[in-house]
Amino acid sequence: MELSGVLAPPMANGEAVFEAPWQGRVFGMARALAEAGLYSWDDFRRCLIDEIARWDREPEGTYAYYDHFLRALERVLAEQGLVAPAELGARVEAFAARPHGHDHPAA
Amino acid sequence: MSHDHRAIRAEALESLLIERGWLTADAVDEVIATYNERVGPMNGARVVARAWVDADFKQRLLADGTAAIAELGFGGEQTEKLVVVENTEQIHNVVVCTLCSCYPWAVLGLPPRWYKDPAYRSRVVREPRRVLTEMGVKLPPATRIRVWDSSAEVRYMVLPRRPAGTDGLGEAELAARVTRDSMIGVEVL
Numbered sequence: 001m002e003l004s005g006v007l008a009p010p011m012a013n014g015e016a017v018f019e020a021p022w023q024g025r026v027f028g029m030a031r032a033l034a035e036a037g038l039y040s041w042d043d044f045r046r047c048l049i050d051e052i053a054r055w056d057r058e059p060e061g062t063y064a065y066y067d068h069f070l071r072a073l074e075r076v077l078a079e080q081g082l083v084a085p086a087e088l089g090a091r092v093e094a095f096a097a098r099p100h101g102h103d104h105p106a107a
Numbered sequence: 108m109s110h111d112h113r114a115i116r117a118e119a120l121e122s123l124l125i126e127r128g129w130l131t132a133d134a135v136d137e138v139i140a141t142y143n144e145r146v147g148p149m150n151g152a153r154v155v156a157r158a159w160v161d162a163d164f165k166q167r168l169l170a171d172g173t174a175a176i177a178e179l180g181f182g183g184e185q186t187e188k189l190v191v192v193e194n195t196e197q198i199h200n201v202v203v204c205t206l207c208s209c210y211p212w213a214v215l216g217l218p219p220r221w222y223k224d225p226a227y228r229s230r231v232v233r234e235p236r237r238v239l240t241e242m243g244v245k246l247p248p249a250t251r252i253r254v255w256d257s258s259a260e261v262r263y264m265v266l267p268r269r270p271a272g273t274d275g276l277g278e279a280e281l282a283a284r285v286t287r288d289s290m291i292g293v294e295v296l
């Protein structure tokens with residue numbers, strides 16, 4: 001069957017599924033970890049609802065769905081004792097300190 | 108926070124998870140590829156077209172959406188129940204997730220941006236007719252609007268009305284007429 005118009009894959013019908021690559025990584029991580037049984041999707045969803053509800057109560061800046069999604073993922077991982085916020089903070093600092101042009105750690 | 112900051116945060120998280128053996132980069136790639144290439148509104152369009160040409164399938168679809176889409180090879184690993192609601196002359200259905208972003212992934216892929224935005228989530232419940240008008244849907248005053256709030260357990264998809272003048276079309280041609288928005292209920296074909 002010829003794939004065009006609405007029948008075409010989402011990426012080809014003019015609307016990107018993710019607006020930035022990191023959003024895809026975050027979504028992919030959240031699903032893959034649930035599929036691997038590290039938490040249930042309901043656990044994750046509860047955190048996501050909570051993060052979104054917080055913004056709904058006190059809107060601050062522009063609504064950015066994947067910001068809430070990332071925070072929800074961090075929270076469910078912390079709740080399950082898988083990644084402590086301090087560990088993540090340290091890794092973020094280390095990555096942020098990389099010199100320009102060295103975005104990826106040497107293999 | 109900028110995209111750059113988020114990107115570093117996501118990368119840091121992924122590296123920690125991979126180091127501990129809980130995740131592989133391939134598993135993440137696979138999820139992304141699934142939603143970029145294989146799962147999207149083209150699946151729902153095929154379901155709708157089948158329902159338009161096959162009255163028995165339509166009956167099964169409205170009775171048990173999850174089982175009916177499995178006949179076409181959709182669904183599977185998702186445990187959420189799919190409920191398909193039919194638009195008629197009297198009733199127009201529209202779908203929302205007021206709390207977050209629940210959506211019938213198996214048939215529609217990932218939700219569009221506006222579906223996740225606070226304005227749509229709160230307003231379509233309070234003033235559905237006005238929201239639909241703003242989105243270009245003009246309904247006769249006598250048509251009732253029913254809003255379905257998705258949840259962790261139940262995902263809704265709208266079965267739009269078959270457009271007039273499509274009697275001679277085959278299933279594939281009909282599927283090409285079905286849009287994502289019509290299956291959310293914010294477009295009339």
